[in-house]
Amino acid sequence: xxxxxxxxxxxxxxxxxxxxxIWPRPVVRRLETTNNVIRYDTLRRIPIRRGLDLEGGMHLTxxxxxSKGVVANxxxxxxxxxxxxxxxxxxxGVSEPVVQRAGTDRMVVELPGVQDQQRxxxxxxxxxxxQMQIVDKSQALDKVLPHIDAILKAKGLGVTAAGTxxxxxxxxxxxxxxxxxxxxxxxxxxxxxxxxxxxxxxxxRGRHDSAARKAAADSAxxxxxxxxxxxxxxxxxxxxxxxxxxxxxxxxMPGEFYVAKSDVPTITHYLSLPEVQSILxxxxxxxxxxxxxxxxxxxxxxxxxxxxxxxxxxxYLVDANPTTDPIEGTKVDFRLSREGGRRFQTETGRHIxxxxxxxxxxxxxxxxxxIESAIGTNGQxxxxxxxxxxxxxxxxxxxxxxLPVPLKVAEVxxxxxxxxxxxxxxxxxxxxxxxxxxVLIMVVYYRFSGLLAVGGLALYMLYTMAALASFxxxxxxxxxxxxxxxxxxxxxxxxxxxxRIREELDRGKTPRTAIDEGFRHAMSAIIDSNVTxxxxxxxLYQYGTGPVRGFAVxxxxxxxxxxxxxxxxxxxxxxxxxxxxxxxxxxxx
Amino acid sequence: xxSLTPADMLRIFHNTTYDFIRPWRIMVVSTVAFIxxxxxxxxxxxxxxxxxxxxxxxxxxxTLVQVQFQQPPDVGAIRSALDAGGVHDAEIQSFGxxxxxxxxxxxxxxxxxxxxxxxxxxxxxxxxxxxxxxxxANRLGAGVFHIVRTEAVGPRVGSELRRxxxxxxxxxxxxxxxxLAFRFEWRFGVAAVIATAHDILTxxxxxxxxxxxxxxxxxxxxLTVIGYSLNDTIIIFDRVREDLRKKRKESLYDTLNRAIxxxxxxxxxxxxxxxxxxxxxxxxxxxxxxxxxxxxxxxIVTGTFSSVYVAGPVLLWIERRYPRDASDRRSxxxxxxxxxxxxxxxxxxxxxxxS
Numbered sequence: 005x006x007x008x009x010x011x012x013x014x015x016x017x018x019x020x021x022x023x024x025x026i027w028p029r030p031v032v033r034r035l036e037t038t039n040n041v042i043r044y045d046t047l048r049r050i051p052i053r054r055g056l057d058l059e060g061g062m063h064l065t066x067x068x069x070x071s072k073g074v075v076a077n078x079x080x081x082x083x084x085x086x087x088x089x090x091x092x093x094x095x096x097g098v099s100e101p102v103v104q105r106a107g108t109d110r111m112v113v114e115l116p117g118v119q120d121q122q123r124x125x126x127x128x129x130x131x132x133x134x135q136m137q138i139v140d141k142s143q144a145l146d147k148v149l150p151h152i153d154a155i156l157k158a159k160g161l162g163v164t165a166a167g168t169x170x171x172x173x174x175x176x177x178x179x180x181x182x183x184x185x186x187x188x189x190x191x192x193x194x195x196x197x198x199x200x201x202x203x204x205x206x207x208x209r210g211r212h213d214s215a216a217r218k219a220a221a222d223s224a225x226x227x228x229x230x231x232x233x234x235x236x237x238x239x240x241x242x243x244x245x246x247x248x249x250x251x252x253x254x255x256x257m258p259g260e261f262y263v264a265k266s267d268v269p270t271i272t273h274y275l276s277l278p279e280v281q282s283i284l285x286x287x288x289x290x291x292x293x294x295x296x297x298x299x300x301x302x303x304x305x306x307x308x309x310x311x312x313x314x315x316x317x318x319x320y321l322v323d324a325n326p327t328t329d330p331i332e333g334t335k336v337d338f339r340l341s342r343e344g345g346r347r348f349q350t351e352t353g354r355h356i357x358x359x360x361x362x363x364x365x366x367x368x369x370x371x372x373x374x375i376e377s378a379i380g381t382n383g384q385x386x387x388x389x390x391x392x393x394x395x396x397x398x399x400x401x402x403x404x405x406x407l408p409v410p411l412k413v414a415e416v417x418x419x420x421x422x423x424x425x426x427x428x429x430x431x432x433x434x435x436x437x438x439x440x441x442x443v444l445i446m447v448v449y450y451r452f453s454g455l456l457a458v459g460g461l462a463l464y465m466l467y468t469m470a471a472l473a474s475f476x477x478x479x480x481x482x483x484x485x486x487x488x489x490x491x492x493x494x495x496x497x498x499x500x501x502x503x504r505i506r507e508e509l510d511r512g513k514t515p516r517t518a519i520d521e522g523f524r525h526a527m528s529a530i531i532d533s534n535v536t537x538x539x540x541x542x543x544l545y546q547y548g549t550g551p552v553r554g555f556a557v558x559x560x561x562x563x564x565x566x567x568x569x570x571x572x573x574x575x576x577x578x579x580x581x582x583x584x585x586x587x588x589x590x591x592x593x
Numbered sequence: 594x595x596s597l598t599p600a601d602m603l604r605i606f607h608n609t610t611y612d613f614i615r616p617w618r619i620m621v622v623s624t625v626a627f628i629x630x631x632x633x634x635x636x637x638x639x640x641x642x643x644x645x646x647x648x649x650x651x652x653x654x655x656t657l658v659q660v661q662f663q664q665p666p667d668v669g670a671i672r673s674a675l676d677a678g679g680v681h682d683a684e685i686q687s688f689g690x691x692x693x694x695x696x697x698x699x700x701x702x703x704x705x706x707x708x709x710x711x712x713x714x715x716x717x718x719x720x721x722x723x724x725x726x727x728x729x730a731n732r733l734g735a736g737v738f739h740i741v742r743t744e745a746v747g748p749r750v751g752s753e754l755r756r757x758x759x760x761x762x763x764x765x766x767x768x769x770x771x772x773l774a775f776r777f778e779w780r781f782g783v784a785a786v787i788a789t790a791h792d793i794l795t796x797x798x799x800x801x802x803x804x805x806x807x808x809x810x811x812x813x814x815x816l817t818v819i820g821y822s823l824n825d826t827i828i829i830f831d832r833v834r835e836d837l838r839k840k841r842k843e844s845l846y847d848t849l850n851r852a853i854x855x856x857x858x859x860x861x862x863x864x865x866x867x868x869x870x871x872x873x874x875x876x877x878x879x880x881x882x883x884x885x886x887x888x889x890x891x892x893i894v895t896g897t898f899s900s901v902y903v904a905g906p907v908l909l910w911i912e913r914r915y916p917r918d919a920s921d922r923r924s925x926x927x928x929x930x931x932x933x934x935x936x937x938x939x940x941x942x943x944x945x946x947x948s
Binding site: 057065067122413414415416417418419420422423426427430431433434435437438441442445446448449451481482484485486488489492493495496499500506507525528529532533535536537539540541543544546547548549550551552555556559593 | 602603604605659722723739740741742743744745746747749750754757758760761764765768769772776809810812813816817819820821823824827828831832835855856858859862863865866867868869870871872873874876877878879881882885886889
């Protein structure tokens with residue numbers, strides 16, 4: 005009798021614990037920050053974590069991007085990147101985000117329930133590497149232009165279709181630039197004034213090289229580009245007629261060059277050729293800018309030749325805030341640390357009257373302002389035409405810090421919240437039908453014993469949900485399917501036991517003995533078959549990802565719970581019945 | 594309840610004495626034919642396209658965009674919108690209802706310039722997804738559809754997942770082998786393992802015949818089928834083991850048949866409940882789970898089949914080649930069925946022994 009009492013006590017305790025762990029409780033969620041206001045929302049939910057396929061949200065797998073340079077210690081880099089990304093996500097305001105390592109050189113970011121997925125994506129991925137670099141004023145690129153042209157010609161690139169006259173360069177054309185040009189002006193840093201200092205323009209020397217031109221294999225490509233070239237007197241004149249130099253024009257300051265928008269891919273391609281890279285001036289780099297310049301009818305993109313070594317980098321940045329200015333648009337004010345400020349001051353002091361480019365992720369932001377006097381700890385970055393949200397995101401990213409290595413996206417999954425809701429509804433529908441069918445089969449076939457098994461099944465479902473909740477497991481759509489499947493399989497243990505009991509009854513044993521024998525003999529088969537399923541589920545857990553892992557976890561939890569309910573709980577039910585019936589002649593089975 | 598007699602029990606297949614193993618030759622031939630058909634189809638696909646089954650983007654990489662339209666759309670319009678934007682050879686399929694479609698692009702498409710900073714590079718999968726959104730909006734209007742789900746998997750991740758899936762199947766195979774060696778005598782273990790291998794092959798053939806898209810969830814289903822099939826075989830072998838301990842004077846053939854007959858009620862019931870749950874999933878749980886449910890449903894069938902008609906004959910064959918002990922060898926030689934008339938005679942003998 006006391007044995008029965010202990011059993012009942014255990015079962016009751018388990019029920020109580022399970023109900024408590026899955027009881028809906030208020031969950032506070034931080035909603036996304038807009039305009040730097042954090043909103044909170046509380047709702048009552050069953051505390052089982054839902055996977056992205058049930059909740060909606062975004063999953064990102066990021067890995068170290070080695071396209072721009074080999075990274076020595078990937079594992080360490082990922083660790084540092086993890087910290088940065090965590091800080092960014094934290095400020096973004098997503099409830100229960102997951103930012104974790106995955107393997108040696110990857111990390112996983114999961115943002116459940118995030119609404120504006122594109123924003124989140126950009127914030128996570130942006131390298132945010134800020135550098136200040138001095139614009140080259142030594143005409144370093146000009147000096148190597150003839151060499152670049154020669155190399156390209158030797159490769160057979162850069163041709164014009166027959167019949168299109170070459171443009172003759174002239175000083176007049178260049179001078180017209182200074183009077184006609186209407187550029188978005190970038191804002192200067194800190195204390196400098198608004199006026200744009202005009203550099204002493206170096207006029208291009210004209211070069212006639214038409215004789216050296218020869219047709220290239222891909223003339224078709226170039227001819228389409230050339231088709232857009234018109235005799236536009238207000239357009240900028242080509243500087244020289246080499247394949248590279250004919251596509252670029254000198255800009256308003258030394259080291260600044262304009263490229264027609266349509267020619268940008270070509271120039272980019274030329275610059276990426278290893279032969280060209282090797283003769284670029286040492287200690288200098290070429291960076292594109294966000295600015296576009298409209299001169300006459302055509303749009304031009306700008307690139308700058310900069311000193312490779314930055315005079316200061318973003319690691320000294322301690323704060324960043326977005327601001328708007330009615331005249332100059334949105335900006336980000338940043339503040340350097342004292343050490344950084346000192347360094348900055350020294351460096352800018354050395355480069356008075358030079359232009360300083362503010363480079364974010366290898367893109368020059370705005371137009372490099374001139375350094376009129378040494379700059380201290382405060383500065384500004386112009387956002388160009390972007391809106392306040394972009395400035396806020398940039399400030400967020402600068403505050404959290406730059407990524408120590410560039411990351412590229414290996415995998416991204418975005419699931420809308422409505423799909424998640426539909427999946428839950430479909431899953432619940434299937435689950436209810438499955439339960440009804442299984443209950444019908446068990447009760448019709450095993451009658452009273454079937455009822456006992458159904459009671460065990462109900463507890464089984466409760467225990468499994470409780471296990472998922474308390475171990476903080478994630479419920480995914482395959483996990484839900486696995487749970488439903490395991491309902492069908494969980495009764496197997498009871499079927500084994502009942503069939504065994506029936507056999508023992510056939511052999512003439514009393515109900516009490518038959519029950520004992522039934523449970524005893526069926527044990528080995530139950531254990532064997534459940535262990536194999538647990539083993540395959542464990543393998544699935546190891547090699548699976550995301551939703552499939554949820555399936556494995558649910559299956560394992562279900563099997564363990566089903567063993568407890570089939571063997572322990574149903575046995576206890578029988579014991580209760582036996583105690584009440586005293587010496588039954590038969591059992592309804 | 595207490596007054597019901599045992600005779601009132603609802604029992605199916607009670608005290609049956611079917612000779613299940615008799616038609617084993619036909620069964621083995623037909624299953625080998627089925628598997629061969631599957632392998633041939635797999636081989637042909639592999640030779641032609643480089644992949645044997647239809648993989649989802651989980652394993653191949655690429656972009657998948659699930660779109661829901663207000664009204665059933667014109668698929669041709671979708672395709673031309675995508676082609677115009679450089680997304681060629683996109684696979685457009687309906688997904689559940691006639692308003693839901695999945696667009697799958699493996700081709701990277703034209704280069705998408707991302708501002709001034711990038712050199713011209715092939716767009717990544719997520720850029721293609723964004724591009725599809727724009728193209729559809731431009732051609733069909735933005736309010737006509739909304740994107741429900743986007744998945745973009747890089748090729749490296751895809752091939753790693755594929756490798757992981759294959760390893761998972763192999764490892765679970767090996768682990769179950771080890772467990773069987775531990776719990777059963779080697780003859781049973783080998784027979785069970787061969788039955789499980791058979792199930793993997795038939796499931797692959799089934800997947801190929803129904804052209805089911807192989808995703809991670811389908812791999813999960815395959816592994817579950819392995820577990821389930823093994824369950825079934827173990828139940829029968831456990832009974833065989835128990836019957837052998839009773840040292841009846843019957844051959845392994847008869848013991849096997851007896852075990853199958855004795856466990857028949859349990860098998861039918863368990864398969865019925867498992868099938869009920871799988872049917873519910875197949876019909877009601879939605880399009881994402883449907884491939885999983887198909888594989889599971891077939892798995893139940895093949896798991897049952899292999900326990901009787903693969904594990905059984907293999908066990909018998911092993912027994913004949915490597916008998917357990919001298920007395921068994923003698924009885925095996927004396928009673929091993931070689932001709933149909935032989936079998937009929939033995940059946941008559943066995944029947945008289947039982948009654």
